Amino acid sequence: xxxxIVFSTGAGMSAESGISTFRDAGxxxxxxxxxxxASAEGFRQDPELVHRFYNARRHDLVTKEPNSAHKLIADLQxxxxxxxxxxxxxxxxxxxxxxxxxxxHGELMKIRSxxxxxxxxxxxxxxxxxxPETRGRNGDHMRPHIVFFNEAVPNIAPxxxxxxxxxxxVVIGTSLNVYPAAGLVNCVRPGTPIFYIDPKPGxxxxxxxxxxxxxxxxxxxxxxxKLRALK
Ligand code: APR
Numbered sequence: 001x002x003x004x005i006v007f008s009t010g011a012g013m014s015a016e017s018g019i020s021t022f023r024d025a026g027x028x029x030x031x032x033x034x035x036x037x038a039s040a041e042g043f044r045q046d047p048e049l050v051h052r053f054y055n056a057r058r059h060d061l062v063t064k065e066p067n068s069a070h071k072l073i074a075d076l077q078x079x080x081x082x083x084x085x086x087x088x089x090x091x092x093x094x095x096x097x098x099x100x101x102x103x104x105h106g107e108l109m110k111i112r113s114x115x116x117x118x119x120x121x122x123x124x125x126x127x128x129x130x131x132p133e134t135r136g137r138n139g140d141h142m143r144p145h146i147v148f149f150n151e152a153v154p155n156i157a158p159x160x161x162x163x164x165x166x167x168x169x170v171v172i173g174t175s176l177n178v179y180p181a182a183g184l185v186n187c188v189r190p191g192t193p194i195f196y197i198d199p200k201p202g203x204x205x206x207x208x209x210x211x212x213x214x215x216x217x218x219x220x221x222x223x224x225x226k227l228r229a230l231k
Contacts, residue, residue, distance in 0.1 A: 006166035012173020016067040039149040054144040069216035070096035110145035163187035176202035
């Protein structure tokens, strides 16, 4: 029976792939008015602006590649039962080979029906742009498959269950600013080792925490050594 390692990753995981984080200097929320482009109200007020914002992020994403940290997590699947929970809407974990990825805040390369939110379609590389007039194959109006601020996070329940089953819980590249994602650290079973890889770690004081104050591509090899010691 392989040990179950559950990862919870944020924007810092994709920083070394060249994708902007949100709250670092020069981050996305310094460039864009977050509540206009990433909130339920903003989408109601100006859907055209929101579609354009996510179109631009998709065009950026398709020029990026997974970094060595994404690949190291995928490689761990040989020796561990690896589950990835991510706040990121990019597909870099999947493209690196991770099989079990749960997106808390949606997926940039997908769109979903407004009338029937469970109806989701994947965008293709030759069709990255959407507008408020975009229709799904079923005729419905479609929107970015993104969880906007002030919308529910349906995947938080399965994510909490995953963390509760973890033998090891690893948090990487998140400022721990946004709930409910940030609360996952409180869902581990008592005594479960928690690792937090981040060059400027957010403040958390919880038992069994080891902070690795490094960027992801440097912190992952250090983590892997520590995992071996846990065997
Ligand atoms: N490696 C690891 N971590 C890094 C790196 C790196 N190379 N570079 C930056 N970081 C860390 C920063 O120190 C910071 O703690 O990544 C974190 C990025 O924090 P945020 O920009 O707040 O991103 P995140 O925590 O993922 O934001 C959560 O907020 O806007 C919403 O929906 C959006 O999912 C996002 C959520």
